[in-house]
Amino acid sequence: MLHIVNKSAAERSSLESCLRMATKGSAVLLIEDAVYAATNGNAAAAKIQAAAADLKIYALGPDLAARGMAGRVLDGVNVVDYGGFVDLVAEHSNCQSWL
Amino acid sequence: MSDMDDMDDGSGIVKKFMFLNRKAPHGTVYALEGLEVVLITAAFDQDVSMVFTDDGVFQLMKGIDTKGIEVKDFSKTYRALEGYDIEKLYVDQASMDARGLTEDDLIVDVTVLSVDEMANLMAEQDVVISF
Numbered sequence: 759m760l761h762i763v764n765k766s767a768a769e770r771s772s773l774e775s776c777l778r779m780a781t782k783g784s785a786v787l788l789i790e791d792a793v794y795a796a797t798n799g800n801a802a803a804a805k806i807q808a809a810a811a812d813l814k815i816y817a818l819g820p821d822l823a824a825r826g827m828a829g830r831v832l833d834g835v836n837v838v839d840y841g842g843f844v845d846l847v848a849e850h851s852n853c854q855s856w857l
Numbered sequence: 858m859s860d861m862d863d864m865d866d867g868s869g870i871v872k873k874f875m876f877l878n879r880k881a882p883h884g885t886v887y888a889l890e891g892l893e894v895v896l897i898t899a900a901f902d903q904d905v906s907m908v909f910t911d912d913g914v915f916q917l918m919k920g921i922d923t924k925g926i927e928v929k930d931f932s933k934t935y936r937a938l939e940g941y942d943i944e945k946l947y948v949d950q951a952s953m954d955a956r957g958l959t960e961d962d963l964i965v966d967v968t969v970l971s972v973d974e975m976a977n978l979m980a981e982q983d984v985v986i987s988f
Contacts, residue, residue: 768912797956798957801956823921826918826919
């Protein structure tokens with residue numbers, strides 16, 4: 759399963775719910791305002807790093823760059839471009855967008 | 858209190874306006890729309906403060922590059938506010954801390970306020986408009 763989250767963890771509970779429900783080995787792709795959670799010093803960073811032990815965490819590069827966050831990505835988070843986004847969708851048998 | 862002269866046509870009355878920005882840029886249109894309203898307000902010679910709290914502090918990040926998502930980069934506009942006599946920019950210390958940010962990360966000079974200072978600033982406004 760590929761989980762996609764697009765809302766800031768400071769505003770919505772979607773990231774937290776996603777991390778709670780995602781099963782081991784699943785992928786979580788952070789896009790739009792959700793990418794802040796995967797940056798150094800963010801209050802949600804510890805949750806992302808803890809989750810990275812069991813899940814593959816990705817963040818969309820263009821969304822990081824658009825927010826001035828490209829140089830602040832947490833270790834263990836994989837940055838992908840739009841092509842990588844498509845690959846992730848194709849590689850997984852199903853996906854879930856947490857709105 | 859306004860006197861009779863002020864009540865005739867309303868000119869000369871200066872109110873304290875606060876624009877409270879709590880949203881990250883790009884994910885929603887609030888940040889851009891808020892900035893547009895602030896620029897309009899500047900034309901009316903009011904006492905304007907811009908406040909950035911919660912994810913709103915992300916609006917002021919240096920190094921924003923929106924080419925990849927093909928939307929307007931309005932971050933440079935915050936630097937132009939000074940030219941419109943909007944010089945009171947405040948950020949919330951706790952919001953900065955929760956995001957690992959310091960003043961050096963921001964594209965404009967700001968005044969960093971504690972929660973008590975922010976609360977007092979809000980309390981003394983005539984109008985607070987939230988984005």
